[in-house]
Each structure stands twice: as structure tokens, then as C-alpha cells.
Amino acid sequence: MDELTNETRKRLLRISQAVRREAAGLRVTTAQGAVLSLLSGGPMGIGELARAEGVQPPTMTQLVNRMEAAGWVVRSGPARRGSTVQITAVGRRVAADVCESRNKLLAERMAGLTAEDREALRAVLPVFDKMFGAPVSSSNP
Secondary structure, eight states: OOHHHHHHHHHHHHHHHHHHHHHTTSSSOHHHHHHHHHHTTOOEEHHHHHHHHTOOHHHHHHHHHHHHHTTSEEEESSSTTTOEEEEOHHHHHHHHHHHHHHHHHHHHHHTTOOHHHHHHHHHHHHHHHHHHOOOSOTTOO
């Protein structure tokens, strides 16, 4: 493993830890935020959601069950197993609140950056897109 790979891994781990820590203060888990983000783009099946998040369908079913109980999503279709999951108006508000909270926390962290630092950060965003895929939407959690 080369030094760049190792140093990148360390930074990504720190970012992940910070996001989890900051998410602890929100009423939405990181996994729930990810599902709300996906569903903001339109209805999806449990299998599609599971594949997108890299989990098994039973795990996604449990997550969707909790989100459905909270009123954030609804299922439609002939059977629960073949149903489609879609975000509700309440879920959209929750997603918007999460997005706003995360943006506020990130803005606080970025406040101390110099103009040069901000430009360096802006320059690395396309690299992240190549590595991990571009964001689905700018309004997602």
C-alpha cells in the first residue's frame, strides 16, 4: 500500500467518525439519512435500497419498518415484499432538517479555513466524485 492510499484512508476514517459523532445529536441515524437521500430521488424497492447501501434486504426491511412507523416513508404495491418505498411529506421535512443541520455543522468547521484552503477543498471534490460517485442531489441529507 502506498503512502497516499494510507493517508487518504486515515482522513476518510476521521471524516466518517466526525459525521457519526455529529449525527448523534440529530434524530436521524446515518443509515436513515442515506435512505431518505435515496428516496428523495424517487420511489425504490427494498432490494434496490439494500444494494445501494450495501446491506442485506432483511436489514433494509428493518430500517424501512422503523422509518415507516415514524411516518417518514410509506410502502405501496401489491405485497410488502414487492412493494415500493417512497418518502412522505414528513420524511422530506426530516431530510431537509438533517441537510440543514449537517450543512451548519460543516460550515462551522469550514469557517476557520483560508480562501486558499477553501479553493483546495473545492478542487478535491471532483476527485471524490471519481472515487465514490457524484452526489444524487444537492438537497439530500
